[in-house]
Amino acid sequence: MLKIVLGTQNPHKIHEMNLIAKPFNIEFVMTQGDFNPEETGDTFEQNAYIKAEAAYKLGGGELFLADDSGLCVDFLDGAPGIKSARYADTTEHRIEKLLETMKDAKNRNAHFECHLVLLDKEGGVLHKTKGVCRGKIAFEKKGEGGFGYDPVFILDKLNKTMAELSEDEKNLHSHRGKALVDMLIWIKYKYGTSLSI
Ligand code: ITT
Numbered sequence: 001m002l003k004i005v006l007g008t009q010n011p012h013k014i015h016e017m018n019l020i021a022k023p024f025n026i027e028f029v030m031t032q033g034d035f036n037p038e039e040t041g042d043t044f045e046q047n048a049y050i051k052a053e054a055a056y057k058l059g060g061g062e063l064f065l066a067d068d069s070g071l072c073v074d075f076l077d078g079a080p081g082i083k084s085a086r087y088a089d090t091t092e093h094r095i096e097k098l099l100e101t102m103k104d105a106k107n108r109n110a111h112f113e114c115h116l117v118l119l120d121k122e123g124g125v126l127h128k129t130k131g132v133c134r135g136k137i138a139f140e141k142k143g144e145g146g147f148g149y150d151p152v153f154i155l156d157k158l159n160k161t162m163a164e165l166s167e168d169e170k171n172l173h174s175h176r177g178k179a180l181v182d183m184l185i186w187i188k189y190k191y192g193t194s195l196s197i
Contacts (some may be wrong), residue, residue: 002026002191004118007035007055007066012147017067017180020171024184032060044068044082044115045128052117062121065183069114069175071149073098073137075105084149095141095152108136110153114175116183127186131178135162146170 006014006028017028037054041047051066070084080087080094088094102108112133118126134156141151143163150162155173162170171177 002063002187003029003061004063004065005029005031005055005058005061007031007037007051007064009035010147013067013069013176016167016171016174016176019167020177020180021184024188026184026187028065029061031055031058033058039068039082041068041082044070044113045117045130047082048115048117048128049125052119053123056119056121056123063126063187064119064123065116067114067116067176067179069112071110071112071153073102073110075102075107075109075137091148095149098137098149098152099140102137103139105137108138110135110137112149112153112175114179116179118183118187126190127183129179129182129186131175131180131182133173133175133178 002025004026006017008014014028014030021028035054035058037050039047039050041050048066048068051068052064055064055066070081072078072081088097114131116129120126136154138152138154138161142161143151145165146163153162154160155162157173
């Protein structure tokens with residue numbers, strides 16, 4: 001089993017990513033020590049790099065990965081985007097604010113985006129991937145699964161909210177699932193089928 005240090009404070013991300021990585025014989029482990037980098041970047045990619053670098057500085061492994069992701073709403077010119085986690089103080093308030101802001105919006109198109117950055121044991125960038133999942137903002141919450149904006153994001157492909165999907169279904173269609181499978185395939189071919197580094 002190849003262990004990769006994941007720079008995140010979000011337990012939902014590590015849970016989803018470990019489900020996806022299991023068939024690849026890869027496990028994500030939390031950083032050791034105080035992981036709390038300031039996300040000062042202007043893009044998802046820059047913030048993913050900032051988090052991956054913070055994980056690398058804490059050490060504890062040979063590969064370091066971070067995810068920066070968010071919800072981009074057409075009606076809001078791409079907001080909340082990189083500020084998705086800071087759009088309001090709690091998940092409930094973030095959803096309430098989004099639904100209120102969107103209450104008269106006809107164009108409800110939106111997408112989730114996920115950017116992953118992988119660093120080596122010297123802190124150099126090894127690989128980057130991106131995943132996108134397209135959908136629409138619902139008029140009300142539906143479903144209990146997932147996290148964050150999942151109850152108000154209706155997937156175009158399935159006409160269900162992300163929160164109505166099983167964990168496997170979400171991973172099959174989500175921005176994170178797409179970005180991570182691309183990353184895992186790259187790691188597999190880079191390091192060989194044994195995945196030992
Ligand atoms: P880390 O920075 O510690 O990884 P975070 O939750 O703050 O955790 P981000 O800065 O990447 O992560 O912000 C992502 C936010 O975007 C997240 O808090 C959710 O509000 C939203 N988000 C990202 N992926 C999502 C998903 O799969 N489902 C629902 N909301 C998601």
